[in-house]
Amino acid sequence: MTRSTLLGSALLAFSVLASAAPLPQSVTPAFAASIHDEPVDGIGDSFNATPFEGLIRTQSTRADRAIQEYDVSAFAGQSIASATLVGRVAVNNAFDNGVRTFDFKLYAGNGVADLGDYQISATLVGTGQYHPPIDVDFTYQFDVTGTVQSLLTGGANFVGLRVEGSSNPNFPNILVGTDCHLDLVLGTPAILSFCTPGSAGVAACPCSNPPAGADRGCDNSAATGGASLGATGTASLANDSLVFTTAGQRPNGTSIVLQGTSSVAAGAVFGQGIRCVGGVLKRLYQKSAVSGSISAPAAGDASVSARSAQLGDPLVAGQHRFYSVYYRDPIVLGGCAATATFNTTDALDVAWN
Numbered sequence: 001m002t003r004s005t006l007l008g009s010a011l012l013a014f015s016v017l018a019s020a021a022p023l024p025q026s027v028t029p030a031f032a033a034s035i036h037d038e039p040v041d042g043i044g045d046s047f048n049a050t051p052f053e054g055l056i057r058t059q060s061t062r063a064d065r066a067i068q069e070y071d072v073s074a075f076a077g078q079s080i081a082s083a084t085l086v087g088r089v090a091v092n093n094a095f096d097n098g099v100r101t102f103d104f105k106l107y108a109g110n111g112v113a114d115l116g117d118y119q120i121s122a123t124l125v126g127t128g129q130y131h132p133p134i135d136v137d138f139t140y141q142f143d144v145t146g147t148v149q150s151l152l153t154g155g156a157n158f159v160g161l162r163v164e165g166s167s168n169p170n171f172p173n174i175l176v177g178t179d180c181h182l183d184l185v186l187g188t189p190a191i192l193s194f195c196t197p198g199s200a201g202v203a204a205c206p207c208s209n210p211p212a213g214a215d216r217g218c219d220n221s222a223a224t225g226g227a228s229l230g231a232t233g234t235a236s237l238a239n240d241s242l243v244f245t246t247a248g249q250r251p252n253g254t255s256i257v258l259q260g261t262s263s264v265a266a267g268a269v270f271g272q273g274i275r276c277v278g279g280v281l282k283r284l285y286q287k288s289a290v291s292g293s294i295s296a297p298a299a300g301d302a303s304v305s306a307r308s309a310q311l312g313d314p315l316v317a318g319q320h321r322f323y324s325v326y327y328r329d330p331i332v333l334g335g336c337a338a339t340a341t342f343n344t345t346d347a348l349d350v351a352w353n
């Protein structure tokens with residue numbers, strides 16, 4: 001083989017590698033520990049000794065929480081496309097029967113097992129349950145992209161996991177450290193929430209109706225704290241399975257899924273809400289809310305990309321589109337005009353591929 005052929009092969013190999021989707025990097029716990037609280041006052045008192053580094057238990061007189069911290073310093077300050085938390089909880093003894101439920105929370109770790117990790121401020125990312133002795137264990141897998149990105153952005157070098165029993169009594173269980181990992185993919189999420197009114201440069205709500213938290217629209221007359229827009233599936237033109245779902249709308253009422261070709265960073269007053277979707281607008285689907293929620297497309301509806309093409313905006317791989325759902329709210333809040341009988345969710349930035 002000549003030198004130029006060798007070089008050519010090497011370049012080819014490199015370009016194939018460079019164009020492949022980034023692989024998840026699996027991070028295993030830097031350490032595992034279990035903290036004992038007795039008397040039970042929500043303050044950790046001592047560490048449990050080996051082999052109970054994964055002990056989780058709740059009783060009226062004592063409680064134990066399992067913690068792990070994952071070293072994410074290699075990702076410090078970077079943007080992640082996804083983060084997935086995986087693991088297993090197993091029964092320690094099956095003599096005490098019954099359904100046992102658990103909360104999984106993430107916190108900013110420091111790489112050290114501290115008694116304070118028992119009660120350090122943490123974000124709920126998932127729940128789980130099983131029923132010994134019918135079940136001997138259960139596995140969990142949670143999408144923790146948003147929470148881990150917040151921790152990375154906040155400067156955390158370790159992601160802490162705390163698992164707490166949420167049923168009482170909840171007899172001894174073990175978080176199985178060898179089965180636990182945090183899988184991270186660098187890059188930009190294909191679907192990103194934005195447009196929380198009153199934060200990150202987005203205009204405040206117009207009717208004295210701020211959202212109750214991040215990734216929600218302005219509050220509505222049902223006082224839900226504001227409606228949020230989420231999505232499941234894949235924004236892939238070859239295999240479009242994208243489905244939008246809202247939460248926190250008024251219990252019922254007409255709702256429209258809106259698509260725009262650009263985002264409006266500062267937002268614009270839109271009824272009783274703030275709209276951050278702009279450019280060429282398409283009303284993709286009209287739905288009636290049930291229990292404060294819609295999903296679209298539903299069975300029988302065209303996919304999002306097919307619907308967009310029908311309406312004159314064919315999507316091309318690599319493009320972004322921006323989505324929100326606006327909905328009827330006949331009761332106008334806080335000094336807004338009587339004609340402002342609608343409100344909107346926050347928004348999603350979707351990168352089509």
Ligand SMILES: [Ca+2]
Nearest residue numbers: 038039041043
């Ligand atoms: Ca205590």
Ligand SMILES: [Ca+2]
Nearest residue numbers: 110112114117
């Ligand atoms: Ca710690």
